[in-house]
Amino acid sequence: MDQTAKQTTNQQHPIGIYLKVWALLFVLSALSYMVDYFQFQGYLRWTLVLIFMFLKAGFIISIFMHLGWERYALKCTLLLPPLAIGVLIWLMAMEADYTFSSRQLFLGQ
Amino acid sequence: MTTETNKPTVDTRWQSLNSDWANDKETFPMPWGKLMMWIFLLSDTFIFSIFLTGYMNVRMSATEPWPNTSEVFALTIAGQHIPLILIAIMTFVLITSSGTMALAVNYAYQGDRKKTFLLMIATALLGASFVGMQAFEWSKLIHEGVRPWGNPMGATQFGSAFFMITGFHGIHVSAGVIYLSIIANRVRKGHYEGKGYHIVEITGLYWHFVDLVWVFIFAFFYLW
Numbered sequence: 258m259d260q261t262a263k264q265t266t267n268q269q270h271p272i273g274i275y276l277k278v279w280a281l282l283f284v285l286s287a288l289s290y291m292v293d294y295f296q297f298q299g300y301l302r303w304t305l306v307l308i309f310m311f312l313k314a315g316f317i318i319s320i321f322m323h324l325g326w327e328r329y330a331l332k333c334t335l336l337l338p339p340l341a342i343g344v345l346i347w348l349m350a351m352e353a354d355y356t357f358s359s360r361q362l363f364l365g366q
Numbered sequence: 367m368t369t370e371t372n373k374p375t376v377d378t379r380w381q382s383l384n385s386d387w388a389n390d391k392e393t394f395p396m397p398w399g400k401l402m403m404w405i406f407l408l409s410d411t412f413i414f415s416i417f418l419t420g421y422m423n424v425r426m427s428a429t430e431p432w433p434n435t436s437e438v439f440a441l442t443i444a445g446q447h448i449p450l451i452l453i454a455i456m457t458f459v460l461i462t463s464s465g466t467m468a469l470a471v472n473y474a475y476q477g478d479r480k481k482t483f484l485l486m487i488a489t490a491l492l493g494a495s496f497v498g499m500q501a502f503e504w505s506k507l508i509h510e511g512v513r514p515w516g517n518p519m520g521a522t523q524f525g526s527a528f529f530m531i532t533g534f535h536g537i538h539v540s541a542g543v544i545y546l547s548i549i550a551n552r553v554r555k556g557h558y559e560g561k562g563y564h565i566v567e568i569t570g571l572y573w574h575f576v577d578l579v580w581v582f583i584f585a586f587f588y589l590w
Contacts, residue, residue, distance in 0.1 A: 269475045269476075275469060278468075282461045282465075286454075290450065290457070293449060293589055294450070317574055317577060317578050317581065318574075322570075322571055322574045329379035330382065331396075331404070334404075338408060338412075342411075342415040345415070346419050346422065349419050354426065354427075357426060360427065360429045361429060
């Protein structure tokens with residue numbers, strides 16, 4: 258337990274940064290809701306939804322969860338493995354395309 | 367063996383990565399509970415990613431049209447028909463709770479037990495109201511005939527994806543509310559005096575993660 262006390266890894270930061278990020282998250286959420294409210298469609302919709310989503314996720318992880326202030330070793334441990342999910346998404350999207358075309362061919366949609 | 371450094375400070379992030387792993391010491395200098403929470407959240411990331419990827423797969427391969435979420439989750443408030451409004455309110459409630467949690471962690475490290483307790487309880491109450499709205503949303507959809515095996519609006523896969531993903535997220539929020547209440551009560555009683563307040567940060571990590579997952583569900587399930 259002494260060891261824990263010795264480590265000065267307390268994540269203490271000025272309160273102002275939390276309030277600013279909090280306000281920013283509200284704005285970003287409002288903006289992503291507006292995308293639906295004004296019924297943007299197609300590539301514009303997807304671009305905006307993904308930009309707002311990644312900005313929100315980034316702020317939550319780096320500021321609220323303090324990952325921005327953590328050591329590089331922890332960042333690598335946490336951020337590198339999820340890259341494998343990108344491969345899964347790619348494979349499943351191909352699979353879904355194939356299933357869709359098979360259904361259209363054989364189920365007579 | 368050329369990387370032997372006698373410098374007390376490490377300059378670049380690569381040097382810090384190297385020295386954290388290669389020097390004969392603890393790799394992650396943080397309380398073990400915090401590291402374990404991070405590892406748990408990493409595994410949870412994979413669970414939710416697999417749910418969302420599975421949802422993407424069934425949605426892309428569905429030949430029937432997918433129900434229009436903008437209309438399915440619309441509410442009529444004071445005679446006004448507002449699309450997706452319930453989900454927008456839920457999103458704002460969850461973000462508000464993330465903010466109160468961040469402040470709770472800050473006050474915990476300042477040693478302000480009273481403010482920490484109050485902010486954690488506020489977070490738990492906001493979380494409980496989120497679950498309440500989700501229960502309302504579920505009962506509304508069940509009433510309209512949405513089932514895991516079919517629904518009157520379109521593709522059958524809509525129901526199973528919806529109940530699975532939002533249900534699993536709702537369970538996470540509910541567990542978080544219980545977790546927060548327990549820790550908040552212990553903070554109030556002074557259980558962590560002398561031990562340090564890392565536990566509030568650890569609880570915060572879990573809570574922010576729940577909010578983080580909602581960001582992705584909101585984008586992929588409701589805005590697609």
